[in-house]
Amino acid sequence: MIIHEEGRIESLRRENFLKGRLLKKGFKDANDMLLNLKVNVERNESFKDVWKKTIGAIKRNIAKLQIDESFIESISFGRNKITIDNLEIEDDVIVILRDFAKKPVSYNEVSHLLISGGDLPESGYSLLQGTIPPTKHKRKWRLSRGPKNVFYMVLDFPTLAADVFLRNAVWEFAIHNPDHIRRHLIRSIVDARLQNNFCSVLVADDESGIRLLKEMDDLVSGISRKNGSTVAECSVYELVPKEVCSALYGNSDGWDAIDRHESFLLRQFLYRTALVPFLRELKMLQYESDAREESFATHARVWQLKKNIPLKTQEAMKTSVFLEKYSAVEYDADVDLQKIRSIEKEFERFCSTFPVPKSTGSFRVRKLGNYRASGLYFPFHQATCVDIDGASSYGHELLHQIDYTYLPDGRLSETLEFRRVYDLYERSVCLAVNVLPKDDPFRSRWYGKTKYNEDYYLQETEVFARCGELYLHEVMGVRTSLLDESYDNPVYPKDEQLLKAIKEYYEQILPLTIQTDQSEPHESSGATQDVSQERMEAQYPDDLFVVQEEDNQLAFNF
Structure with missing residues (x-):
């Protein structure tokens, strides 16, 4: 038998999914430095501090790579480029770099670099396989015993490479x-x-x-x-x-x-404006990739049909009202079938009020205790799951489903149209958290390092689902077991301006036809719970007096 497969698979590496998403979102060169670049941006952190922090993170990634001409070419994909010039290296340069690097330096270790783009020094001397103290980088120096007007630009290569890469990456991201x-x-x-x-x-x-x-x-x-x-x-x-x-x-x-x-x-103005959106989008795509990997690996059983389901429960699954909106339904063996029928009736009434989209995926009531979540949505498996004790998480997971299936390609939560709602939500929820007492447990978790902290709650996908819940409960006035009984905690702010924006946005998108798409899992961490239960610089020694710095030079620093 002859088989003709469509859509060839050239690589089985898991990072290819993230590379594809990065390229699609305008991250032009999705190499290992970008895939592994993780930077947390603190609220109200200055551009200078964020830039310095990002450069440091890139340098740590560079330290793991082989530095050669191929590497230099890979980071020179944008308007800033580095090339190696075959200029003869003078003895004074060797002495200067040897003193700065604090190790023996040979002529073949020193490179004269040319930098194009206009943002950085046009040329300078560097060690491709070594480091120069930050205080010496991007400055001109001479030997105290040498000619008084002959200075040499010294460059720390890891810092220069990180700088060039980041400028190119942010520039390309801004264009797209x-x-x-x-x-x-x-x-x-x-x-x-x-x-x-x-x-x-x-x-x-x-x-x-x-x-x-x-x-x-x-x-x-x-x-x-x-x-x-x-x-x-x-x-x-x-x-x-x-x-x-x-x-x-x-x-x-x-x-x-x-x-x-x-x-x-x-x-520089453009870099300053684009750096934080660049880092936030990168972080969100990395989160998507990690969650996707997790859904395929450790959590596969949740979206697969469980074995040994009682016959009566199987019959209830075959006649479930949820089949009007989902292609498959699964009930846990321990569900109360009488309560299930009551929930199905509520679902029918809910559908008459709210445009629940038809899905080619499944709806599952399962025990989710191992996941510490009352609901889960797996777009890659098209599975909407609620915990056997968490029927009220359905509304949150449904909003995740809409987020990922409304558009044929991409999420609603990443569109510009949603940004106004997101901006108002972020401002409102941060104000709500900041007025909590400093010893409040939720405030501590919000600013803490656990999973359920500020980063989690301000993910675009989570904000979309939460604002959708506010639309259902506060704007439409829906009261059902498929939603929380109340939304009285900091991550559901009732700001008048926010609710107005939520009403305008969701009423604009909900009546339209909804399609099907796939992506990573999302969990509802508090749909039935109280939200408070979640959430070198090496200085050169002055006593040698070997090197002197040129006065009044342009530092090229932010």
């Missing part, structure tokens, strides 16, 4: 995600308004500038009125370069202008 970058810029301005009572921007009087101001006003207007002032009363907060403003509205001329601009300060 201008809407998200623009939204982050606007939100940063609004946050400054809340914290410092000013948020106006100075922009060029053109179409892009006017659109930016209007978009900001749409987000900030309600908040400004609540604080007793208007946007017009605010002083200037930020000068947004017209080239950046144009680029963030998809104008190719804007990107070209930034690329060609003689000053790196214009590109």
Whole structure:
């Protein structure tokens, strides 16, 4: 028999899924450094600190790789590039690098590097297989006994490589995600308004500038009125370069202008605006990949039909009302069939009010105690699971299902249209947590290192599901066993502006036809529980006086 398979599988490596997702989201070079780059961004952390932290994380990844010309080519995929020049190395350079590296240095270990792109020094000397103290990096030095006007630019290669890679990666990400970058810029301005009572921007009087101001006003207007002032009363907060403003509205001329601009300060503004969205999106995609792997490995039994189900329960499964919306239904052997019939009647009434989509997947009532969750959604297996003691988690998992199946390609929670709801939710929930007593257990977990901390609750997918629950319970007024009886905890804020945005958003998307898609599992950690139950710098010794630094040089630092 001759077999013709479609869609060849060239690699069985698990990271290929993450690579594909990264490339699709605008991470142009999804190599090992990016796959393993993990950086936690603290709230209100400065750009300089986040950039430094990210450079450090990339350097740790570089330390695990083989450094050669192939590596240099792999990080030079963007506008900043490194090449090795065959310039003859002078004796003074060897002495300087030997003193900085604190080890013997031979001529064949030293490379003269050329850097293009305009953001970094144009050239310098470095050790590809060694390190230079941070205080010596990107500065010009000379021997105290040598010519007074002959200086050499010294570069620490791991730091330079990390810098070039990060600039290229953030630049490419910004080009492919201008809407998200623009939204982050606007939100940063609004946050400054809340914290410092000013948020106006100075922009060029053109179409892009006017659109930016209007978009900001749409987000900030309600908040400004609540604080007793208007946007017009605010002083200037930020000068947004017209080239950046144009680029963030998809104008190719804007990107070209930034690329060609003689000053790196214009590109620095773009890096400063795009870095946090870049890191957050990377973190979310890594979470998706990890959860997908987990669903295929350790949790396979949850979405597979259990053996030895009693005949009466099997009959109830075959006639279940849930089959009107799902292709398969499974009930645990210990379910009370009378209660199941009651839940099915509630489900029928729920469907008459809320547009539950038809799914080619399964609905399962199982014991989920091992997962410490009252509900789970496995999009890759198209399985919506609720715990035998957690019927009220269904609404949360249904919202995950809608998030992943509404669009033919991608999630609703990652779209620009949802960002307004997300921004308002994040602000509201953070305010709700911050007013809790400092010794409150939930506040401690929110800022802690456990799974159920701030990072978990502010994942786009979790925010989408939680806001959907608020829509059902607070806006529509639905009262059913398929939802929590009440939503009185910090992660379900009832802010008036937020509820208004939730109503507008969900009423816009819910009536439309819903399709089917697949992705990683999501768990409802508190649908039936109280939420409070979850959640080198090596200094060069001064006594040698071997090397002197050139005065008044451009440091090229952020």
